[in-house]
Structures are given as C-alpha cells and as structure tokens.
Amino acid sequence: MSEAFALAPPGYGLWLVAGLILCAAETLAPGAFLIWIGAAALIMGGVLMTVALGGTAQMLLFAALVVALVVVGRRVYGSLDKQAPAHLPGRAEALIGHEYFLDAAIVRGFGAIRVNDSNWRVSGDDMAAGAKVRVTGVADGGALKVERA
Secondary structure (H helix, E strand, O other): OHHHHOOOOOOHHHHHHHHHHHHHHHHHOOOOOHHHHHHHHHHHHHHHHHOOOOHHHHHHHHHHHHHHHHHHHHHHHOOOOOOOOOOOOOHHHHOOOOEEEEEEEEEOOEEEEEEOOEEEEEEOOOEOOOOEEEEEEEOOOOOEEEEEO
8 A cells, every 4th residue: 555656757758748848838938948948858758768767767867957958058058147238329329429400490409400311309409400510419218419519
C-alpha cells in the first residue's frame, strides 16, 4: 500500500507537449525566457525517445538544460538588463540649429515655419511673418522653439 502514491516518470510525449506550450506562451508573454524552458523540454522529449530515464534523472537533466540554454541565450541575444536609449532623436530634433523664415507670424507665442514640404508649429517671442528664426529646441507637444536669428 505504500507504493500507491508513486508516480511514473513523465514520458517523452508530455515533455514535447510541454515544450511546445511553453514556446507558444513566449509569444503571449515576450521576454525571451519561456523559450529557453520550452526548448529544454523539447530536448528532454527528444532524449527520452532514445534513452529511458527515471523521474529524478529527468528532472536533474531538465534543470541542467534550462540553466545551460538560458546562459547561452543571454550571451547570444544579449542581457535583458540592457536598455534602449532613453530618447531617440526624431525629425524635430534634427532641425535644431537650422535657420528658417517664418511662414506665419508668431502671435501670442505661436506661429509656423515651412521646412521643405512640411509645416511646423513654432513657439517663441512674437514676430512678423518672413522674420528669420533659428530652431533652438522642441517644446512639449512637438512645437519647435525658435528665436530671432
């Protein structure tokens, strides 16, 4: 009666199904971590197709595979701790330092300039249309900050 609670070790089919589920779950929760656990489970399924292992041996081999694949994955694909730059320069930042003529007068702090085929909203001191201005920065909301050139 003491062997009533003994469980049979998982077979190769269970490992393959678990591996596929974990790899699919990576698409729902990206982070490049579940894929390595899923790959380890798939490898375990492949190993068990050729070699019979007990439950303890399976768990130890699976744990070793997970650790090895995570280490290799982080070296190949880089650390998850690395971050992208806080702010990538955009089109507006590329205009800083350039000089243009006001297309629409700056009235109550806002006007417009024309850059190639685009109109840009500008902020700065009130000036008449046609005045030459230099772009000095980007205001909140995307308006270009300008000053008289």
